[in-house]
Amino acid sequence: MLKIFHLWRMRYALLLAAGLLLASCARSQQGSPAGPAGEDGSVPQGGELRVNMTGEPDTIDPHKSNFATSILVASQVFDGLFKYDQALNLVPAVAKEMPAVSNGGVSADGKTYTVKLRNDVKWSDGKPVMANDFVYSIKRSLDPKLAAKYAPNLYDIKGAQEYNTALGTGDNPRMPDAAQLQSLRDAVGLKAQDDYTLVVELKAPRPSFLHLLALWVAWPVREDVVTKNGDKWTEPPNYTGNGPFMLSTWAHEQRMEFVPNPNYYGEKPKLGKLIFLQIKDDNQAYLAYQNGELDMVAVPPANTRIALTDQSLSQQSLRYNDLVVYGYQYNMIVAPFTNAKVRQAFSLAVDRKSLIDKVAQGVGREAYSAVPPGMPGFDGDAGKQYAFNVAKAKELLAEAGFSDVSKLPKITFTFADTATNRLRAEFFQGQMKQNLGIDVTLEPLDTRAFQQRFNASQYMVIFSGWGADYPDPDNFIPELFKSTSRNNSGHYSNPRVDDLATACQGTLDYEKRISSCMEAQKLVAQDQPWTFLFYREQLWLVKPYLKGLQVTAKDQLPGNRFYQKVYIQK
């Protein structure tokens, strides 16, 4: 008897010891506290910021970048000619000043841009950044062999489109030899007038060109590094940039670690380390935040209510709208959506407030027109005539000849089968049945299959969204609603809107551009090619010791454009 008792005690003691050992190992994963205050005495230096980037980026080469995770990474390591301030105004970065007609930076006809660069910008290894780097980089983005996805954003540059399409297509291949390809490259309108002056020639004036020149396809990369390392140039330690941070470690599918760039020309980061974790599952990320493994986290839909109402969590919450609009998009060449009255009736039958509550857990702003608040050209009144009103909806349907809704052709709602999309689809189905008595059939598809159908205009009505690549009006109305635009899969066509959209893209006078786009927006809101539903809002939790975060409406992660301002104060 006694022997067994001792045995049990020993086993229990061992278990306890093992548990304690494990616990002490686990403790050491919490974020390290910041070191003592810096020389200027103002903020603590050397802290660690840990954020979740949700998945491995398909590339971190700025010229090949297409998705948010890629741009997120590249934006820490590279600075382009210009960047955005917190209000999303373009400000000089590597450029010394914003080119304008007044300072000779833009020619009077708007076709030549002369950008003066700062002479103190260095790569992380100390070499100077010069105009030649930009000439090489922009031409690299246009190289057809690179197949950069955002290359067409540079097509305003003289010779750019000819170079980028030099290899033809699968059906019409062209086989230029090396010399021909080189001469096409040389013909692109980019020149380094001297070491620190870049001259760009356009085919035709493009008022929003400076925004395009601020995109990641125009960020500088090192020719010698790329040539020497090929596709491996994006692995640390090769990945050389001129931005506030350097990529020190990349454990694939797990984490990326950045340290400050000692040669950065701008405001030096206060952090000692910036860590992007790759936790794919939203709920796991949320648990990691609660466990002290992350310093900020996106609130998963199921936890939205708690995050907004709980006493301590709501104090950590960060809520802001970004430049994304959501709506139901109609295919206007398919009956019954050929008829404006039917589309307008459908819009009137959707209770947006209820949608935001049910589908977005209350996080979102009602939308009646395309352009979100924060974008130039936002008009809060446009489209309000189609706010929720069931009586009016029925009236319009009757006017369209469908007082008996069974006469309507079968309506199919197509969507990519994810949990969120299901909610959106079922909401639409519910509203139509409840308010108009119309039966809607749901058609779930695999994501890629859906995207293919969407872009090939093979649908009746879908849930759609649009986000700006850059905060200029020509990135919204003209991209979505010009009859020739490839993003207009719903075949919307209004000649007056086409004219206004062209004016919005081409007129040099900024005020005239905005008013053209706003007028176009009013017409679009009248025609209802979409039922605009809501503008997206982000809801995040941020630890109280995380200070200096500066959020814009065009972030990939909150504050990611200004991580050099962030510090940890515990």
Place this chain on the structure above:
Amino acid sequence: MFLVRRLLWFIPVLLAVATMTFVLMHLVPGGPWDQDKALPASVVANLNLKYGLDLPIWQQYLQFLGGLAHGDLGLSFTHQDQPVTELIFQRLPATAALSAIALVIALVTGLGLGMLAASHQNTRLDYFSVAFATLGASMPNFVLGILLVLLVSISLRLLPTSGWGSPLHLILPALTLSAFPAAYIARVTRSAMLDVLGQDYVRTARAKGLAERVVVLRHVLKNALIPVLTVSGPIAASLLTGSFIIETLFSVPGVGRLYVQSVLSRDYGLIMGATLLYGFTISLANLVVDLLYAVVDPRIRYR
């Protein structure tokens, strides 16, 4: 001779798998360049030229076979243009480690529970083991995973919630992954052992005065192991292939996650590579099980 023949069979099997996958992959709607914001036609043209997708399908197939002969499966569209073979071999250790540990845990737990249950049939120990096994079999593994994280990481703060790199990161995912196989092995072991325990030669051994432990270990176990071996092959294979959910939940950088993502994003080279890997692994698992039969059961001999 048997071994050589079996190994040679791998080639036509894998070729058939590769061909079927290639065909299905290209029949499925939606391609690698489809996305919400449509890519301009010039971009799609350049992309297809870069990755050889502009060629007619039969030519692409021949090119694939040619590359396969050299161990070259092309570049991954979704992983920094990294060669597919390099990418798969980079991710393989994580999945292999996770699956191996999960298999060991499943075998030890399953055999242990099964043996306990069989040798104490109809006692509380038996009922407990069976209940435990049923729970493991019926709970979806992501539910179990999250529960474990809530309990062990959040409440007890003993282990990290997710990630990879230290032995600590292995524990929760391996436990979660082993739950269902352990339950299954426990049931199989229990019924196999009960079956054997009722045999005459066991009665004889007991009558001869041998200790129960010797009876079980020397006479019963080997025979009871045969059905366990039968299910171990598919279990080992399913651990490797079915680890996707666990890998996603715990952010384990393994092949399972890579595979499913490649299908969803239509990363053709990666789909082919991962499919061939799994085909090879399953064939190998079946071969190993067959060889082990010969070890365990002296009646079985291969020519």
